[in-house]
Amino acid sequence: MARVRPGSIPASISELSGRHLEDPSQNRTGTPDADLLRAVMEASGEGVVLCDAGGHVIMVNSAATRIVPGVTPGLPAAWGAVAVLFDRSCPVGESRRVTYGERLIRVRRETFGVAHHAWYLSDVTADHHGSGHLPGGCRRSEFLVEAGHRLSASLNTRRCARAAAELAIPFLGDVAMVLLPAEHRKARWLRATAGVAGVEEGVIAAAATGEVPGLVEALDGFPPVPSRWLDPAQAPGWLLPTGFGPAAHILVTPLPGTGAPAGALLLARRTGGPPFDEKTESLVRVFAARAGAAVSAAMLYQEQSATNAILTSDLLPPELPVLDHVELAGSLRASQQAGLIGGDFYDVYQSGAPVPSAPHPAAGIPVPGDTRSPRTSAGDREYGPGARGVRGREHAPLVILGDVCGKGARAAVLAGQIRHSLRTLLLLEDRPERLIELINLSLLASTAPDSYATLVLATLRPGDDEHLLVDLAVAGHPEPLILRADGGVEEVTARGSMLGALERIDLDPATVDLAPGELCLLYSDGITEAFGGATGREMYGMDRLKAALATCAGMPAEAVVQRLEQLTTAWLGHGEHDDRALLAIQAPLAGRRASAPRTGSERSASRTRSGRSAAPVRHPGTAVREGGR
Amino acid sequence: MTDLGLAADLSATTERHLECIGQADEYGAIDLLLGLLDEGVPAERLLLEVVAPAQRRVGDLWAANEWSVAREHGATAVSERAVAAVAAKVRTSPKDGRVTVACSDGEYHQLPTRLLAEVLRLRGWQVDFLGASVPGFHLVTHLHQTGPDAVALGCALPTRLPRAHATITACQAVGVPVLAGGLGFGAGGRFARKLGADGWAPTADAAADLLQAGLLPSFPAPLETLPHLADARYAQLVKGRAGQLSRTMRALTAAYPPMASYSDQQLESTADDLGHIVDFLAAALYVDDVPLFTDFISWTCEVLRVRGVPSASVVLGLCLLRDELHDLPRARDILAEGIETARSAQ
Numbered sequence: 009m010a011r012v013r014p015g016s017i018p019a020s021i022s023e024l025s026g027r028h029l030e031d032p033s034q035n036r037t038g039t040p041d042a043d044l045l046r047a048v049m050e051a052s053g054e055g056v057v058l059c060d061a062g063g064h065v066i067m068v069n070s071a072a073t074r075i076v077p078g079v080t081p082g083l084p085a086a087w088g089a090v091a092v093l094f095d096r097s098c099p100v101g102e103s104r105r106v107t108y109g110e111r112l113i114r115v116r117r118e119t120f121g122v123a124h125h126a127w128y129l130s131d132v133t134a135d136h137h138g139s140g141h142l143p144g145g146c147r148r149s150e151f152l153v154e155a156g157h158r159l160s161a162s163l164n165t166r167r168c169a170r171a172a173a174e175l176a177i178p179f180l181g182d183v184a185m186v187l188l189p190a191e192h193r194k195a196r197w198l199r200a201t202a203g204v205a206g207v208e209e210g211v212i213a214a215a216a217t218g219e220v221p222g223l224v225e226a227l228d229g230f231p232p233v234p235s236r237w238l239d240p241a242q243a244p245g246w247l248l249p250t251g252f253g254p255a256a257h258i259l260v261t262p263l264p265g266t267g268a269p270a271g272a273l274l275l276a277r278r279t280g281g282p283p284f285d286e287k288t289e290s291l292v293r294v295f296a297a298r299a300g301a302a303v304s305a306a307m308l309y310q311e312q313s314a315t316n317a318i319l320t321s322d323l324l325p326p327e328l329p330v331l332d333h334v335e336l337a338g339s340l341r342a343s344q345q346a347g348l349i350g351g352d353f354y355d356v357y358q359s360g361a362p363v364p365s366a367p368h369p370a371a372g373i374p375v376p377g378d379t380r381s382p383r384t385s386a387g388d389r390e391y392g393p394g395a396r397g398v399r400g401r402e403h404a405p406l407v408i409l410g411d412v413c414g415k416g417a418r419a420a421v422l423a424g425q426i427r428h429s430l431r432t433l434l435l436l437e438d439r440p441e442r443l444i445e446l447i448n449l450s451l452l453a454s455t456a457p458d459s460y461a462t463l464v465l466a467t468l469r470p471g472d473d474e475h476l477l478v479d480l481a482v483a484g485h486p487e488p489l490i491l492r493a494d495g496g497v498e499e500v501t502a503r504g505s506m507l508g509a510l511e512r513i514d515l516d517p518a519t520v521d522l523a524p525g526e527l528c529l530l531y532s533d534g535i536t537e538a539f540g541g542a543t544g545r546e547m548y549g550m551d552r553l554k555a556a557l558a559t560c561a562g563m564p565a566e567a568v569v570q571r572l573e574q575l576t577t578a579w580l581g582h583g584e585h586d587d588r589a590l591l592a593i594q595a596p597l598a599g600r601r602a603s604a605p606r607t608g609s610e611r612s613a614s615r616t617r618s619g620r621s622a623a624p625v626r627h628p629g630t631a632v633r634e635g636g637r
Numbered sequence: 638m639t640d641l642g643l644a645a646d647l648s649a650t651t652e653r654h655l656e657c658i659g660q661a662d663e664y665g666a667i668d669l670l671l672g673l674l675d676e677g678v679p680a681e682r683l684l685l686e687v688v689a690p691a692q693r694r695v696g697d698l699w700a701a702n703e704w705s706v707a708r709e710h711g712a713t714a715v716s717e718r719a720v721a722a723v724a725a726k727v728r729t730s731p732k733d734g735r736v737t738v739a740c741s742d743g744e745y746h747q748l749p750t751r752l753l754a755e756v757l758r759l760r761g762w763q764v765d766f767l768g769a770s771v772p773g774f775h776l777v778t779h780l781h782q783t784g785p786d787a788v789a790l791g792c793a794l795p796t797r798l799p800r801a802h803a804t805i806t807a808c809q810a811v812g813v814p815v816l817a818g819g820l821g822f823g824a825g826g827r828f829a830r831k832l833g834a835d836g837w838a839p840t841a842d843a844a845a846d847l848l849q850a851g852l853l854p855s856f857p858a859p860l861e862t863l864p865h866l867a868d869a870r871y872a873q874l875v876k877g878r879a880g881q882l883s884r885t886m887r888a889l890t891a892a893y894p895p896m897a898s899y900s901d902q903q904l905e906s907t908a909d910d911l912g913h914i915v916d917f918l919a920a921a922l923y924v925d926d927v928p929l930f931t932d933f934i935s936w937t938c939e940v941l942r943v944r945g946v947p948s949a950s951v952v953l954g955l956c957l958l959r960d961e962l963h964d965l966p967r968a969r970d971i972l973a974e975g976i977e978t979a980r981s982a983q
Contacts (some may be wrong), residue, residue, distance in 0.1 A: 053800060158856055161812035164784030171812065205851050306781075313782050317818040348775075470659055542886075542908045544879040555902060562707045567714035570769070571706075577770060597661065 042067075044312065047266045047305035048163070053156015053298060055129035059085050061122060063096065075113060075129050085127065094127055103384045105132065106423070108165035108585060148291055151179055155295055159302035163309040166198070170207050172273065172299035173200040173262075175591055180292055181275035181284075182250055182257070188228065188271045188303070195271075201249050212246055213616045219244035220274065226262040229269035232293065235259040235284035236429045240276070248276060257282045261296040265304030273299065321418040322428075323349045329356055331405055333470050335594035337566035339573045343415055343534070351419030354409040354591035355427045357434055359402045403438035403467075406430075409530040409591045410463030410485065413508075419587075426451075440465050440481040441515050444507065448483075450506030460508040462489055464530050466593060476522040476595035481515055483507050489554060490520055491527040491568070495561035500528075522595040527565060529557060530593070534586035540579040548579050565594040647678070647686040654719075655691040658712035659704070666719040671726060680727045681759050684752050685841060688716055692748055700936070702943040713748055720748070724755045732764035735785040736848065737813075739767040739776055739791045741801035741821075749819055750791030753841040757789070760845050773804040780813050787814050787835075787853050789844060791823030795828065795933075796916040799871070801924045802832040809833070809857035816853060818844050828924050829864070850920060865925040868907050870967050874919050882911055888957045910937070911954055914975075918958075921971050929980040930971050938982035950978040 046067060049056045055072030057079055059065055065081045072079060076090050086094040093115050103116045111133045116567045119125040130153075158171045167368055169186040176184035177200050185199040195215045200207045217223045221242055222233040240255040248255055255276035263270040271298050275284070284292070325340045342350035408430060412422045429450050433443055444465060462484035469477040480488060484506025490498040502518035520528055531553070538548040558577050560568040569590050576588060650673065657666035670683050695712050698704040704712070738754040740747050747769040754766040765783060767776065780788065788808045792801045798821060805815045816836040817829035826837030836853050838844035847853070866872075874881075886908055890896045899907065914937070921930035934955070938948040959972040 139803070158812060162784065163781040163811070166784040167812055171856065309781060393712065542879060542882045542912055559706055560710070562661070563711045564663075564714045567710040570714070570745065571710050574769075577745075578741065
């Protein structure tokens with residue numbers, strides 16, 4: 009039997025939950041909490057006993073309690089007569105069969121890091137006696153093993169429901185429909201039909217569930233009504249696929265969840281098929297319990313990741329706006345495997361820019377990863393001071409790239425605070441030096457520990473002859489680089505103190521004049537301090553970055569950012585890395601500025617903020633965003 | 638659709654598109670494609686019969702040293718924008734099927750994968766395109782969150798195969814079948830099969846056909862292990878990569894006099910080339926396939942030849958590497974084949 013072997017899968021759920029158990033504060037994007045972990049364990053067909061390094065039980069699922077009732081969280085697993093099952097001298101990952109009382113138990117141990125291990129238990133007494141001993145028993149247990157395996161694979165509600173419907177036919181019925189709990193007075197269903205490939209999906213009004221006898225009760229979690237009491241003639245049209253004909257027998261079974269009911273399973277058999285006997289009904293109940301646990305875990309996960317996505321959405325890099333006379337491209341790769349967010353950040357501010365709004369009408373499909381969906385519409389393209397439609401103070405477009413102390417969620421929150429402070433400050437103040445002083449003061453006043461940051465603040469002004477002037481204020485951050493049209497690379501001389509450390513800061517700003525095609529590159533030290541290379545221990549360094557940038561002369565900004573990101577990724581190899589941020593500001597080449605606005609040329613990442621089904625689908629961990637025209 | 642749309646030979650358009658992207662003429666490229674779209678040429682044909690062949694030519698032009706790296710990257714970026722413009726012009730209404738499209742971890746050649754994403758979208762799939770170099774963990778998180786019917790995984794270079802394998806396994810473990818595509822999976826998709834992908838398609842339209850026909854299992858088949866990996870040679874090679882490279886570089890400097898006058902940058906390029914050789918060797922070990930390595934060596938010899946570097950230096954580098962890998966017999970056998978290939982390229 010193929011089974012998810014947590015250790016063999018990169019950063020699997022088990023690994024995550026292991027981390028979570030060690031440090032509850034590190035609940036990052038998508039990291040399950042204890043409830044979810046429990047639900048996932050419950051969804052497994054096998055008994056699972058999760059232990060700490062000392063062999064004390066942390067969590068145990070009900071399948072394991074059925075096999076070994078005495079196992080209790082907090083106590084050692086190997087205790088008294090049960091010790092024969094939990095023998096830690098046996099090799100990890102290998103199954104062995106142990107006689108326990110009158111039963112034969114298959115046991116396997118898996119480790120999760122040094123701190124945790126889990127025991128997987130199955131009662132294989134029946135298999136051992138052979139299929140002749142229990143007629144149908146072997147098929148039943150094979151069915152349940154397969155069900156346990158498939159149902160525990162996914163944490164997605166739709167996939168779980170689909171697996172449940174597909175598993176149920178033809179073994180349990182000719183048609184199987186899984187009806188999920190209603191949301192906003194609508195209930196989603198998935199239906200599998202024997203002899204038909206794939207599944208059908210749809211939505212019915214929650215009120216329509218009253219048309220199936222016993223369904224409302226099942227959805228409320230009441231015990232199932234025996235099939236013989238249900239009149240198949242009363243089944244509404246939506247229950248059966250077209251062309252199926254009338255059903256001879258129907259069976260409605262609740263999917264019991266780990267908290268609230270997880271929907272219902274509806275089974276139907278054709279005319280001429282056998283009725284649902286008591287034995288089948290009891291098998292369906294066991295199956296429904298597993299399916300319900302899986303669907304319920306998935307629903308919990310979807311809800312948590314949706315909430316998490318809302319909480320972190322403002323911490324993700326913004327989609328870069330379209331600005332006249334400026335080409336912008338950025339890329340951000342967060343260091344942490346599980347997280348999409350980190351301490352590196354960038355943002356772009358324009359006066360009068362509308363607040364991020366609903367996706368473009370064409371945005372049916374989110375395109376994360378390389379989205380360049382402009383937030384502005386064509387009418388909002390005014391540039392620089394004098395722009396109309398201003399809600400606060402007018403200011404030239406402003407670009408910021410920075411790096412706060414630390415990594416992961418904590419750093420991302422501080423980075424988010426800086427971005428938001430700046431948005432507010434810009435309503436009152438537009439002098440770069442003053443803005444930086446104010447950010448410094450707000451960091452000094454912050455109660456968060458280690459609230460230090462370095463950043464570059466760039467103000468963009470149009471110059472003569474299609475040139476672009478960039479006023480740079482650099483606060484403790486690596487100096488921006490300039491790529492000239494001839495491939496020459498210069499370091500900007502602007503310098504200044506880091507923020508959040510001292511009340512008095514020194515700034516030495518500089519202005520850079522970019523001719524068409526020339527580019528100013530902002531980056532974080534994660535780029536230059538990337539360790540890797542041929543030896544695996546060498547730092548990428550400023551010289552390599554400059555040499556790499558020199559090869560990019562003539563490329564559009566997004567190609568430059570992609571290439572630099574690719575080169576540093578290749579340099580890192582498989583090694584661990586810090587957050588890496590890149591942002592290129594380019595005066596566009598004349599040929600690229602003819603016509604054809606890019607507005608709406610890409611679909612924006614949809615950010616549905618309600619419901620559990622539509623979690624934001626931004627590409628985790630990476631974001632090459634492009635703007636400009 | 639008009640007869641014009643079906644009959645038009647698009648090879649002349651490919652030339653014009655190539656010209657536009659070669660000059661980083663974004664709007665020229667967009668106008669060209671959108672004009673044909675207005676004339677009734679189907680979007681899918683524009684993507685697969687204009688953009689895709691032009692992109693292959695871009696790669697060839699770079700290999701032949703006719704285009705610089707900058708021009709190649711600029712052209713690719715313009716192609717991307719042209720694809721986006723075509724995609725935005727065509728409205729589609731997604732049906733029930735949902736597919737996640739991603740490049741494998743470390744893979745930055747995203748245009749072919751993007752073309753697949755757009756073709757699927759045009760055919761009415763709901764598509765989540767995750768872009769270049771998607772770490773396996775992120776992909777799996779995405780699968781849990783969105784629950785697609787399949788993952789389409791693109792891999793352009795065989796050196797990404799070991800990590801692609803981990804990604805395939807991880808997707809299958811969460812119950813989502815994987816459709817593999819891209820040159821990295823080898824001619825005829827032989828590595829896709831070997832690494833347990835549930836399906837493989839040579840082109841974007843073939844991939845769309847395969848998905849539409851429902852040819853992928855709804856739940857992936859159990860995985861087999863790769864028996865040849867039992868000798869742990871792949872792991873050994875990857876683990877020792879840094880040491881092998883620096884020792885081989887030293888030996889090469891001693892054995893190849895012109896290197897004494899190399900600039901730092903030339904030395905770094907040489908180290909990069911050696912690094913690629915080791916990575917391809919590792920990939921060949923991983924999938925147990927000698928042509929994977931020898932094909933790369935022929936290609937490298939050609940790329941270096943047009944840049945004035947003789948194949949003799951490749952032969953020398955390979956020989957030194959073979960001496961270095963004295964305790965890896967399977968790697969040495971593959972290197973011996975590579976040396977033969979490099980010799981015959983002279």
